[in-house]
Amino acid sequence: MKLLAVSDLHLGRRQHEFDLIEDQKHILKGILDICIEKKPDVLLIAGDVYDSALPPRDAVSLLDDFLFELARLPLKVLMISGNHDSRERLNYGGRLFEGSGIHIASEAEFPVKTVTLNDAHGPVRFTLLPYLRPADIRRFSEGDETVPETLTKVLDSVGEFTGRQVILSHQFWLPLSGDIVRCDSETPTVGGLDGLPVSLLDRYCYAALGHIHTPQSVGRSGVRYSGSILKYSASEVHSEKSLPLVSIGADGLEDIELIPLKPLHQVRRIRGPLDELCAAAEKEGISNDYIYAVVTDPIPDPNARRRLLFYYPNLMEMKIELPDYERTEFSGETLTRKKTISEWFDEFYMMQNGISLEEGFGDPGADVINKAVESAGGEEALL
Ligand SMILES: [Mn+2]
Structure with missing residues (x-):
């Protein structure tokens, strides 16, 4: 039996004011193409299908189209909810979809939902x-059970099974030793469950995990975070996205092939003085890549963003990295208090416009600020 695993689609996500729906549409089309080419028997979708509990209508239509196309293929679809999904909304139509081979589990039920499928070697649950x-864990726990104990009980709730078993899960699973690679687009698990010991998943020949956005295995190759379908933060620039195509044989896991996902836009980080960045961009020509720029000039050009946007219309984010001494000057409260309000205003005006207040307005410009400060009760009252 062949399984294709995907997770963390985050349909409807906006990133730095960019609507990613076209990027997501492109990836889902790519996943459909992989399904047609590689012919998996099952597509596993391990949570965070939507980016929010109230997904925008484009995202709902996109999932609807995706499921419709999948239902036309000779494969089953198994899908669970993630921490970003609304259980009820993801579950919409779920009982009807079962007739089309699409099984959704989004409510925390006891016993947990299972689906058993057969291949030449027998059943896989x-x-x-x-x-x-x-x-949910508190609701399921009795007495002074620990979280792993309650979880074991939840996993046991489906009853004994001697055949091959696979699980879909969207919890934060951790290896017994070492750590996993995290990135900025995962919601920190504040108030969530702490890292769960991956040894609880020993009974499964494959665990299709969601939640962590960097594709990686946890402890053994058969326990794997598929990773998000797109690079959802600057920290993922070098994390190439892929889908594991998993072969299950008579005795369990046989092989995992990682199929790369090809995004609509590349994501890049550029860093350096603005003039150098612009010179490099001039050579390269206008690029539609998603760019995370870090500008390192000691005195930032107030037009930096505009200049970069000329070459990079998909500028996701621009950060200004000041040299260390500049940073201490700006962050020390005692130092900042030494400046007068008109000096602050002058500096702000300079950063915005590239010329001083005097150059912009002549002497009366500074006077206006001083008068405004006076009428508000003077420097002492304002600082
Ligand atoms: Mn996620």
């Missing part, structure tokens, strides 16, 4: 564990 919040 899939446990669809939706994202569980601490409140």
Whole structure:
């Protein structure tokens, strides 16, 4: 049996004011093409299908189209909710979809939902564990059970099974030793469950995990975060996205092939003095890549953003990195208090316009600020 695993689609996500729906549409089309070419028997979708509990209508239509196209292929779709999904909304139509081979588990139920599929070697049972919040764990726990004990009970709730087993999960699983690679686009698990010991998943020949956005295995190759479908933060610039195509044989896991996902836009980080960045861009020509820029000039050009936008219309983010001494000057409260309000204003005006207040307005310009300060009760009252 062949399984293709995907997670963290985050449909409807906006990033730095960019609507990523076209990027997501492109990736989902790519996933459909992979399904047609590689012919998996099952597509596993391990949570964070939507980016928010109230997804925008484009995102809902996109998932609807995706599921419709999948239902036309000779494969089953198993899907669970993640921490970003609304359980009820993701579950919409779920009972009807089962007739089309699409199985959704988004409510925290006891016992957990399972789907059993057969291949030439017999049955494979899939446990669809939706994202569980601490409140769900408390609801399922008795006495002074630890979280891993309660979780074991939840996993046991589906009953004994001697055949091959697979699980979909969107919890924060951690290896017994070492750590995993994290990035900025995952919601920090504040108030969530702490890292769960991956040894609880020993019974499964494959665990299709969601939640962590960098593709990686946890402890052993058969326990794997598929990773998000797009680079959802600057920290993922070098994290190439892929989908694991998993072969399950008579005795369990046989092989994992990582199929790269080809994004509509590349994501790049550029860093350096503005003139150098612009000179490099001039040579390269206008680029539609998503750019995270770090400008390192000691005195930032107030037009830096505009200049970069000329070459990079998809400038996601521009940061100004001041040399260390500049940073201390700006961050020390005692130092900042030494400046008068008109000096602050002058500096701000300079940063915005590239000329001093005097150059901009002549002497009366500074006077206006001084008069305004006076009428507000003077420097002492304002600082
Ligand atoms: Mn996620």
